[in-house]
Amino acid sequence: MVKKMQRLTDFMVATSSKRMGRPRINAEGEKITARFREGTLGRIKAVLREKEKQSDFVRDAVEAALEARETLDKISGT
Numbered sequence: 001m002v003k004k005m006q007r008l009t010d011f012m013v014a015t016s017s018k019r020m021g022r023p024r025i026n027a028e029g030e031k032i033t034a035r036f037r038e039g040t041l042g043r044i045k046a047v048l049r050e051k052e053k054q055s056d057f058v059r060d061a062v063e064a065a066l067e068a069r070e071t072l073d074k075i076s077g078t
Helices: 040-047 052-076
Strands: none
Touching: 040 052
């Protein structure tokens, strides 16, 4: 018994228009390229927790710095 081979183009392609993959973390225009002083990336890598991503560490560090400055600004009235 011989089966007829189907071409890949014979198969239905997804009908949904939804994108696959991970959801966007940031909105368009919320991207930045940063350059660090020599040795900074090595220091970051040295303190990363197991399975922690470098980008998550940097994102969290920036958020913490922003919150600290915003709090100081509220206290000082600036």
